[in-house]
Amino acid sequence: MEAAIAISLKNISKTFRIHTSDTNTIRERLTNIILRKNSNYKLVKALYDINVDIYKGESFGIIGNNGSGKSTLLNIMMETYNPDKGGILETNGKMMRLALGMGIDPNLTARDNIYVNGSIIGLSFKKIGIIFDQIIEFAGLQKFIDVQVKFYSKGMRQRLMFSIAMYADAEIFLLDEFFGGTGDQEFKVKSDKAFETRLINGKTNIIVSHSMQIIRKHCKRAIWLENGKIIKIGDAITVTDQYLKSQNKS
Amino acid sequence: MSVISKILNRFHDINRFERIWKIAQVDFKRRYYNDRLGLIWALLNPVLTVLVYYYVFTHIVKRISEGIDQNYAIFLFSGLIFWMAFVEMMKKGMRTLITKRYLIENIKVKKEDLFISSSLAITFALVFNIVAYLVMAAFFGVHYSFNLLFLPILILNVFLIGSGVGMILSIILIYFRDISHIINLVVMLGFWTSGIFFKAELILERAPIIYYLNPFVGIIDNVRRITLYNIEPNLVTINANIITGLLIFILGFNVIKNFSQSAMEKL
Numbered sequence: 001m002e003a004a005i006a007i008s009l010k011n012i013s014k015t016f017r018i019h020t021s022d023t024n025t026i027r028e029r030l031t032n033i034i035l036r037k038n039s040n041y042k043l044v045k046a047l048y049d050i051n052v053d054i055y056k057g058e059s060f061g062i063i064g065n066n067g068s069g070k071s072t073l074l075n076i077m078m079e080t081y082n083p084d085k086g087g088i089l090e091t092n093g094k095m096m097r098l099a100l101g102m103g104i105d106p107n108l109t110a111r112d113n114i115y116v117n118g119s120i121i122g123l124s125f126k127k128i129g130i131i132f133d134q135i136i137e138f139a140g141l142q143k144f145i146d147v148q149v150k151f152y153s154k155g156m157r158q159r160l161m162f163s164i165a166m167y168a169d170a171e172i173f174l175l176d177e178f179f180g181g182t183g184d185q186e187f188k189v190k191s192d193k194a195f196e197t198r199l200i201n202g203k204t205n206i207i208v209s210h211s212m213q214i215i216r217k218h219c220k221r222a223i224w225l226e227n228g229k230i231i232k233i234g235d236a237i238t239v240t241d242q243y244l245k246s247q248n249k250s
Numbered sequence: 251m252s253v254i255s256k257i258l259n260r261f262h263d264i265n266r267f268e269r270i271w272k273i274a275q276v277d278f279k280r281r282y283y284n285d286r287l288g289l290i291w292a293l294l295n296p297v298l299t300v301l302v303y304y305y306v307f308t309h310i311v312k313r314i315s316e317g318i319d320q321n322y323a324i325f326l327f328s329g330l331i332f333w334m335a336f337v338e339m340m341k342k343g344m345r346t347l348i349t350k351r352y353l354i355e356n357i358k359v360k361k362e363d364l365f366i367s368s369s370l371a372i373t374f375a376l377v378f379n380i381v382a383y384l385v386m387a388a389f390f391g392v393h394y395s396f397n398l399l400f401l402p403i404l405i406l407n408v409f410l411i412g413s414g415v416g417m418i419l420s421i422i423l424i425y426f427r428d429i430s431h432i433i434n435l436v437v438m439l440g441f442w443t444s445g446i447f448f449k450a451e452l453i454l455e456r457a458p459i460i461y462y463l464n465p466f467v468g469i470i471d472n473v474r475r476i477t478l479y480n481i482e483p484n485l486v487t488i489n490a491n492i493i494t495g496l497l498i499f500i501l502g503f504n505v506i507k508n509f510s511q512s513a514m515e516k517l
Contacts, residue, residue: 026432081514108280112279115272116353120359124265
């Protein structure tokens, strides 16, 4: 039986137009038109014809060197960027991207951040009210609920973000170098466990990481991207093995 | 506030309204509760501006304030708060894609909602200023009638134009960074031609084109009709301006829907 698809990417390519000279101002555009100079830009292809289906409840790894197109791919999944013409993206479920330090406004209190994030994901205020205490308690921030996040330490911010993610009702998570085991020892144990039980089991996860251990530990399948192309797709262990081999060679 | 969210709850997509409401609330808080003086700033800004112009136009260039029977300070204030709310909606809206980037990239959020929230937050402050203004005007002997019921329409009108223009400019800003210089110029032009300092009839007599092109001439005129002269609003301009507002809003809405993704790439 075929499992339900959470994210389907068909023929996804992405070309960026990079302007070599600065044409972000009206003045420059005008001088270009008057001098009949074509504005200089080059096309940079970040992704070539990506075809992947990610199934519901699966953890899927994305590996590759810096600049291989991993972030672009995530941005396309999040619909921050549009793919080139012809590419079809289908997503099935509420998505949240988790990257440390992102998604949180430092000028707001923990309370407001929880409400903003929660309600964008699609939770009603009622529901947020119910899970609010759990989020705060899990993060261990009871004393700092109404303190602006900018006064938090780095560890506290991570805990808050992690906690929101744990209790948020999203179905698909894009984990951008974001894992359990952040913060001090006590929280590390707690978050590792929560990461296992709440995220890895039952939710769809797309995990981007430079750490092969994490990919191997959590993912069944993975893709290896290089210069915007899929080099290998398949079983996570095989893919990471081949990737490591190629890295050692060069 | 909870009364309004209760009404909104009746609508189909409850969460969407809640979300817009929450982000607006948070925006508002962020703006006015981070300083000690808090909400007073929202009021202080137009009050100080009024003081400056009041002095200039009643002591130095007296001709401008001649022929206005009402208290000139109140007259100025009524126009200024509406104009300033618009400028703020436009400027805040213009930068929304940049300031709310942390949300756009992490959670799938309808970008148009962010603009609506941002303008809504400024509308809260505008309402606060209007209440302060109505109290002041009453103190100076203005009487009110049912005409006051038109006020929400005028507030809605500013909201539509402000958020619509904000949405359009937010995209343009990313492609043409120096648009802000031009915007400052246009804001100044609007400031002097919207009839903040003089009666709308003066514009109708001398430069009818501006009267019809700049919706704020009509809006500010109508604000004064119902809150200062206690007469019926000009229904022609009310209708025309609401239509203009709707058109601008719909245009902005579509611009954001169609171009925000390609614009985000250039951020």
